[in-house]
Amino acid sequence: MTMQSSHTPGPHIASVATATPPNTVSQDVLQQLARKHYKGRLSQRSLSLIDMLFSHPSIKTRHFAIDDVEKLVDEDPDERVARFTHWSQELSAQAISRALARVGLGVGDVSGLVVNT
Numbered sequence: 001m002t003m004q005s006s007h008t009p010g011p012h013i014a015s016v017a018t019a020t021p022p023n024t025v026s027q028d029v030l031q032q033l034a035r036k037h038y039k040g041r042l043s044q045r046s047l048s049l050i051d052m053l054f055s056h057p058s059i060k061t062r063h064f065a066i067d068d069v070e071k072l073v074d075e076d077p078d079e080r081v082a083r084f085t086h087w088s089q090e091l092s093a094q095a096i097s098r099a100l101a102r103v104g105l106g107v108g109d110v111s112g113l114v115v116n117t
Contacts, residue, residue, distance in 0.1 A: 011112060014105065017098035019091040021065035027054045030062060030069065037073045065091070 031054035039047065065087035066072060075083075092115060100106060 015099040015103040017095045017102065019094035019098070020063040021087060021091065023064045023067060024061040025064055025069050026061050027056075027059060030054050033069055033073070 031051060034050045034054065035047065038050070042050070064072075065083060096107075096110075096113070100110070
């Protein structure tokens with residue numbers, strides 16, 4: 001979020017906030033899911049990279065905006081877009097509300113917004 005005021009020469013970052021999807025899945029579960037659904041489709045090298053990715057010690061869980069990660073494998077593209085649209089709006093609203101609350105600002109005080117997914 002950027003803000004202009006008489007105290008600053010130009011736009012500046014007034015606050016930063018994040019929001020994460022409500023569901024978490026362990027790295028182990030995701031590794032098993034990838035192997036289950038892609039073992040016959042991927043090379044051994046690719047499977048080894050997946051194993052390395054999901055066994056990295058610095059990440060324990062990942063956040064998803066879906067109740068059942070199994071649905072990710074064969075999800076209908078239109079359903080995926082609808083789910084993404086819903087959750088991107090919901091999570092953006094949460095992060096914006098948090099960022100504004102941290103600095104005591106309202107929606108009318110915002111002149112710019114940067115979003116990263």
